[in-house]
Amino acid sequence: MNIEEYLDQLDDMLEKGWSFPGGRRVVEVDKIRNVIDDIRLSIPTEIKQAKGIVSDRADIITTAKREAESIIKSAEERARAMVAQEEITKMAQAKAHEIVAQAQAKSRDMRKAAQDFVDDLMRRSDEGLTQNLSDLRKTRASLKQTIPSVQAKVEE
Numbered sequence: 001m002n003i004e005e006y007l008d009q010l011d012d013m014l015e016k017g018w019s020f021p022g023g024r025r026v027v028e029v030d031k032i033r034n035v036i037d038d039i040r041l042s043i044p045t046e047i048k049q050a051k052g053i054v055s056d057r058a059d060i061i062t063t064a065k066r067e068a069e070s071i072i073k074s075a076e077e078r079a080r081a082m083v084a085q086e087e088i089t090k091m092a093q094a095k096a097h098e099i100v101a102q103a104q105a106k107s108r109d110m111r112k113a114a115q116d117f118v119d120d121l122m123r124r125s126d127e128g129l130t131q132n133l134s135d136l137r138k139t140r141a142s143l144k145q146t147i148p149s150v151q152a153k154v155e156e
Contacts, residue, residue, distance in 0.1 A: 003132050006039045010139060024146055032143060039136065043129070050125050057118040064110040068103040075099040 001009075013032060017025035075096040079089075 001038065001042065002045070003039055003042055006035050006042065007132065007135060010035050014139075027143070027146075029143070029147070036136065036140075039132075050122055053118055053121050053125075057114045060114040061111050064107045064114075068107040071103040072100055075103075 010032065013027055013035070014025060017027035019025055079092040079096040
């Protein structure tokens, strides 16, 4: 199960709890604690996914570098083959520089796009995990507030 499913399970447990006037409910604490423990155990999966994203980013950058090197090598080979005449050599050098500049620009663009993509994914993961943690803390706080009032009503 993922964190969302565990949170849905917590929500169901809260809905199924015994209702009292004033919006209070009695729930099975042990079951809630078990779900919270399951959430804690599933968090590393989210972190592993983020690491996979970082690894994918590295693969994209490596591929871009290889493509740039291939383009540069191709440009250099074309330039060597055209050394026969001075004018042709000048044209070849200009074209090679243009190809190198384009390859470097493409490499920069691909690297930037990969970094932006990974940053966005990690930001969304961070926000999701932060929201889940916030929701979990609110639920725990609500449970802590509910238990003393339920106990007081039971004792009356």
